[in-house]
Amino acid sequence: MRSGDRIGGAIKRAEQDLMAAKSAAVRPAGLTVPQYSALLALSENPGAPAATLARLCLTTPQTMTTILQNLVALGLVERTPNQWQSNVLENRLTETGQARFHEADRAAVAVEQKLADAFSDEERAQLRALLQRCSDVLSQS
Amino acid sequence: MRSGDRIGGAIKRAEQDLMAAKSAAVRPAGLTVPQYSALLALSENPGAPAATLARLCLTTPQTMTTILQNLVALGLVERTPNQWQSNVLENRLTETGQARFHEADRAAVAVEQKLADAFSDEERAQLRALLQRCSDVLSQS
């Protein structure tokens, strides 16, 4: 099997191009893609702890902690202890964080829209089904 | 557009599952996926400089330098100055590198094979075409 024939290569290339496009989109807002993803998850789930955000962003709690630390340093996120479980930290967007997120979101959504527009409804469903099968096969055992 | 509807999410998930499967496959050989990729490119292109390997592995020369440094430290790769251009460093697998690569390759090929077996010829071609269109759309400007 030659390298070029491998399905993995095509997936990796698409993912890299996706990251490059998204990265270029959110960079003017001073954000990285993982930072934008965290803000997106946070905007839809105010007060979520880091572990929850990690699950939403398909990453580990340790990685999410790293991302949140940078966002806190940028003044875009606040972390406050939960009232009942002092162990749990609730994360929330600051006002600056809201503004910065919306700025980045416009550009990021445009990328996803351009991608979606390149396919018919049927093709989109097909692509998602094929990728889902990849995930299923790769995840088993 | 909800997060779950985005094509990007499906691509990212497939790529992560692919990385997880490959990582688990090459770990017993003491390698990371990027290290394995570099060894694969090197086995097919003996003596290639880091810049060439970077292109083959879809990464940057700086990243490839990092990977090669780790591989040299592991004794799997040797770097020698080119005879004509003292500026250029030629990279070659050591004997240990050869052995370690073949060990990892068996497991990595099995992963790609399992993935390929999950699709008919037509489906494979379809998936690759759809992913290619993603890359094209995302790369343009």
Place this chain on the structure above:
DNA sequence: TGATGGATATCAGAGCTCTGATATCCATCC
């Protein structure tokens, strides 16, 4: 000959990502 541009290489810095280990809190079970 000298300047330009395209290769190569590397250093520096920031950020993301994982594995492994450890600590705390809380609900459940015995």
Place this chain on the structure above:
DNA sequence: GGATGGATATCAGAGCTCTGATATCCATCA
């Protein structure tokens, strides 16, 4: 009550990845 297990959190370490900047070599062109 005390033990267990599943959440949460974090520290430590290694590795990958990128951007930006800089240096060298060589072929080309004026």
